[in-house]
Amino acid sequence: MPACHARQITVSAADRHRLETLARSHAAGYQQVIRARIVRDAARGHSNAAIARRHQVTVDTVRRWRGRYADEGMAGLTDRPRSGRPPRLTPVQIAEVKALACQLPAETGTPLSKWNCPDLAREVAARGIAETISPATIRRILAADTIKPWRHQSWIFIRDPDFATRATRVLNLYQRVFDGRPLGDDEYVISADEKTSIQARCRCHPTLPPGTGRAMRVNHEYDRGGALAYLAAYDVHRAHVIGLCHDTTGITPFTDLVDEVMTREPYASARRVFWIVDNGSSHRGQTAIDRLRRRYPNAVMIHTPVHASWLNQIEIYFSIVQRKVVTPNDFTSLDQVQYRLAAFEQRYNATARPFRWKFTPTDLTDLLARIERHERKDPHPEQHADCQHQPAAHAQAA
Incomplete structure (x- = not known):
């Protein structure tokens, strides 16, 4: 052969x-x-x-x-296709498992806030949907449709009757447009707010730096060294931050921040400087608008809608400060907190670029249209009747 x-x-x-x-x-x-x-x-x-x-x-x-x-x-x-073990669950049983996962536990009489796979496995067996089923099998069934009942997102009702108008005005300013006209080179947009209660927590034992196979270690016990408020103004298009610290928030600290910005160039000689703020007590309503205009005639205060601070770009900067400067909180005194914040401002301004803001007035129109369609389909509007504020619409503040 x-x-x-x-x-x-x-x-x-x-x-x-x-x-x-x-x-x-x-x-x-x-x-x-x-x-x-x-x-x-x-x-x-x-x-x-x-x-x-x-x-x-x-x-x-x-x-x-x-x-x-x-x-x-x-x-x-790769392996050849195999017949494998015959399925133990029928398509109807699988559909019932998915339907159960898409129900709130409270609606089924179960004293839980949300489902997880072991709880669902026990509930499936208790209801007789399947004689026995493992949490791993539950996870595979839900993964087929990307159902994750153990996760949740927060949302809030729109309370501001002028939400669309106010939000559109802010979004247009981010695109350098106001009242339908483009902004000039001598007009600026400032986003401002306060970050309250930044504590100085002096750890009872020194923080250990990271090492081989070990993360940074921060002692759980600490002595309180007080707290301060950090006020900041962010030039949206120049990516420049001006901030200061105060013992508390209020009209006087916010006025100090305005003075710090408006006495500097190019804002002092600017034709108009738009101040985008939320509805906090230190800059709320027409009174705050008039107060700013009397102090600086070239300053225009623009309020975000109620419960829409996510439209204010300074919140993005504050989140950066929280991650890079404040967390983990290990300061010996408030003076160290102030020094760290001021030093970070200089570091940030040296390399910062404007945020790539992607939410446009067109996106806002689409969002409000989706909310309106959702409300028309809401079969149980009376469930929200006991709320203190009965809104006209709601939105996810992501």
Whole structure:
């Protein structure tokens, strides 16, 4: 009988790179790694027997995967489709599990705030939907439709009757437009607010820096060193921050911030400076608008809608401060807090670029249209009748 010859393997450059990557992988499945190594060695001219000894497999295994690659390429290294074990749950049972996961536990009489997989598994068995079912099976069923009942998002009712008008005005300013006209080069947009109650927590033991296999360690116990308020004004289009610290918030601290900005150039000689603020007590209503105009005739105060501070870009800067400066809170005194905040301002202003604000007036129109459609479909509007404020619409403040 003629001797059997090993199949000749020709590997393209792209396949060679994929095989090398897979052969060295520590994350891929063991079987996939072995198959890639077999084909790689075969392409280098090694015999089936030598490859089998090297990887401690049988010659038949080497011959199989060598032949599969020769016939089908990289696709041949995957497993063939198998029938597998017959499903234990019917499509109706699977649909009932998903429907249960999409119900609030309180609606089913279960004393839980939200579902997780073990709780759902117990509830499925208790209701007789399935005799037994594991939490892992529940997770696989829900993953098919990306249902995650253990997660939640917050949203808030729109209370401001002029929400659309006010929000559009703010969004237009971000695009350098006011009352339908583009802003000039001598007009600026300032986003301002206060970050309250920044504490000085002096840890009872020194913070340990990170090391090999160890994260930074911050002692849980601390002595309180007081708290302060950080007021900041952010030039939306120049990406420049001006801030100061006060013992508390109020009209006087906010006026100090305005003075700090408006006495500097280019704002002192600007034609108009728009101040975007929320509805906090230190700058609320027409009184605050008139107070600012009397003090600085070229300043125009623009309020965001009620409960819409997410439209104020200074909140993005405050989130950066929270992550990079305040957390973890380990300060020996309030003087150290003030120094750190001032030093960070200089560092930020040296390299900052304007935020890539993507929420436009068109997006706002689409959002309000979706809210209106949702409310028309709400089958139980009376559920919200006991709320203190009965709104006309609601939105997710993401």
